[in-house]
Amino acid sequence: MMSSSLALRHRVFGSARKSISRGVISGGVCMNCRRLLSNLTSAPQPAQDRHNKAVKTISGVIRNFYNQKQTFRISHGSTNSTRQTVKKNIVSTTDLSNVLHVDKESRTALVEPNVPMDRLVEATLKHGLIPPVVMEFPGITVGGGYNGTSGESSSFKHGFFNHTINSLEMVLADGEIITASPTENSDLFWGGAGALGTLGVTTLVNLQLIPASKYVEATYHPVSSVRQATGAVQSFTKDNSYDYVDGILYSQTSGAIVTGRMSNAVSNNSIQRFSDAKDPWFYLHVKKMLEKAQGAPVTEVIPIAEYLFRYDRGGFWVGKAAFEYFGFPFNSFTRWWLDDFLHTRMMYKALHASGQSKRYVVQDLAVPYDKVEEFVKYTDKKFGIWPLWLCPLKQSPVPTIHPHSITKGTGEQKEMLNVGVWGNCPSHLDFIKANRDLEAKLKELGVMKWLYAQTYYNEEEFWEMFDKKWYDSLRQKYRATGLPTVYDKVKIGIENINTHEKGLEEKLRETWPLSGFYGIKKAIESGHYLEARKSKWKDF
Template sequence: MGPHELAVDRIATTVRALYSRRESYRIFHGSTNSTRPVQKDCVVDISEMSNVVKIDPVSKVAIVEPNVSMDKLVEATLEHGLIPPIVMEFPGITVGGGYAGSAGESSSFKYGYFDQTVNSVEMVLANGEIVTASRTERPDLFKGAAGALGTLGITTLIELQLIPAKKFVKTTYYRTGNIPDTIRAIRQETKGLSNDYVDSIIFSKSHGVVITGQLTDDKPDSAKPQTFSKAWDPWFYLHVKEKTDLESLSLPVTDYIPLADYLFRYDRGGFWVGVEAFRYFGFIPFNRVTRWLLDDFMHTRMLYRALHGSNRSFGFMVQDLSLPYSKVEEFVDYTSQELGIWPLWLCPLREMDPPSFHPCTTLPGPGDVPEPMLNIGLWGQASSNMDAFVRQNRELENKLTELGGRKVLYSHTYYTEQEFWHLYDLGWYDDLRQRYSATTLPTVYDKVKVDVSKYRKGLSWAQRLVSLWPFPGLAGIYWAIRSKDYLLHRNSAWIHNRISKNPRS
């Protein structure tokens, strides 16, 4: 057996032993992009499964193990002049995470969720059996495991589609003056056949920007490439704001962005969440010089590690919430009034056929026609009081449900079990768990719920003491530096510079 087969055999052997004891487990990937508190349960370690097994330029597919990160995947595919149709905006997000979660990006209006660009997966079921699932082989498992957070088995190999790469993304910024115009413009741009990417940033109720991207090899000689990966480069959202700040701006503004810089344009600063690190310490000004000096700490691999190291996932609203287009304005009005969080990120999503754990919605009436959705990235400071923070989340969930929306399940979730299974199809899911021997595994609800009482009981007096400012922030920095994610970030920066200079080799 080759290295991959040996690794899968070891995982299957471990899983079979756990299954024989009817012992539940979670999957350890080596890192996480979830914002939920870390839970210390029995784990199956699959962190070694991080290899690109094969790139086939003829059939335009990549065969990769689940822990291959986005930057590593893009580096491998660009050597053949190809890229995945959907590349999640953070370099550390993995292929397996994209399949098992609800991963989308600015090309999702065209291609759907990341798993909808996957041809097949190899899985170790909860009883240790090794199977393949695709649209034609075990199609129920293939659809059900996408978005089910590893609760139907362990994904060990993924074959995904690729498309031709180009040198640049011609990126155009359209200023809008109110929320309704922004929503209409997004929907209109998703119908444009020439657009490969569409997303939007809303800075305020009177300043929206709709952003489109077109893959191209052609750049006017007069246009200087705009990069976002170097320490002295602007953060993307600040660049967009500066380009569109004038209320009188009537004509669109265009950049030619090297492909890798476009794909990971939100990495530096984690969209704009990195600003909170400056606000937390207070004495560090937020300007171009300090962003340059602290650049190593402002990439998403480091920000996630610092978040978990500081144990400060409570107090920050980090939610992705998807709604029907017709309800987005009302929801933005609600978040503006109740939370006052700006900017907001809007990402259009293709319609999704239920049942699924992906956000999806249907039009009322006969046939339940699936409807496209608009994802809202709501990321910012919330209440530092635990009870008030939980209340804010509960009220947000209630409003989302009222408007026919769903959240992406990487984040804090406070639904009661009854509420959760009212939103998702428990009968469909239970049938899959029975059919594929997954009843010993945690359910999706088990994985996503945040048990505040358990969290509070788990804190010692020393932990409560160090929860006071500035200890959590210092702890976050310590854990970020000592982790292998720091080395991964440094390696990622090297990869990024290399593929930015020559995006096809």
């Protein structure tokens, strides 16, 4: 039964709605929203009221922009993108940051979009459940997982994060509140995935859950070539007994493919953790374990939440760049001493504030398996960035804004491997030209990039990768022209960068080591280090 406050909210906006294909409206109450939000009655009344009030406010602000024919952007209060943010005509959704209800019987969770992964996992583990796809960085949010492209080590089984969502509450760009799911407004449900919030504002998510084990039995399989690595990934992903598969390449001749099985038994294996300041960084630990084993696979047991967030400390391995920037020793003692600064929330804050993202290559590329070897040789020669991350992906049906690759002539989608290229751009390279060269190489190989990072395509080049007619039709149907387009959100004005006159303060901030210290200052002021300290998932 729907709460009276929710019914009131729908009556307020029901008179302004048009009964079109997006759902049946009865007595001023959206029936789609009734089904999505029925579980709210199991949540505490204050939580229901708070959510309804927040969404009503957001809807009203958006409607005001729509009536004034003004474009606007959404502020979530945090970001895991390396793009610079825009601060004009902002609609804030920062209050939508709660897990409203977890239903053990139906294995679902009703979650607001700004709930980060660590808080979500803490809430679901209390019921012996976890999301099928959990992004490795604790600060990535549920809404970010839907609106961005989030493919993780379980995505070879479950697909991108949006494939684990049952339905969404969304506020359209004219203020109307609707529901989208695989059966209702399905074009918006699938089209909005990866579209960076350019089709509507997500305000509530009905998320699938699966039974959680106590541990993950992880095995590190050594590989000695890129070809062997891709072959091993393809083999392991065909084995249904594995729950997780990803890989780390330390060089063209050294790496590890990591397989994981959910388990409640410890057996004879040791238990390894990665969240405490004294614990090793995951990628360094795997390399050390394989060196000790001298070429044999190594298996150990990891508490499940520790496994899910194993890459948080050090941000995979990009945290090492901070030591290199300051010329500071990189060893177990200094990593322990500076641990508060080396979790991903703090590193993202420092990266944005310091402006170092303008010199840092942070790219995830979806590469067809038959092109991985050639692509890795190119990145090694061009950038010399190591390690690289490998993550197998289950593709999304086209048309989509997610990365994809189509076989010419047949129209069939190719299997793709996410290759993560994250590191400093070599000082002898022009940063923009290096990125443009990379994008040209991607086009040559039929490779597509995640859109959270720096994107230097011009508009024509960008839309060659996607179905613009399909995307524009969704924008028209759901009256989303008040929101920026996907290209508007990702583009970087190269001409402005080259002609921009920098003031003294800006020049000082970009000067070594002042920019780095400024980034540290802003990270400390954010208080994000407290998020890692108070994490309760470490207790499971």
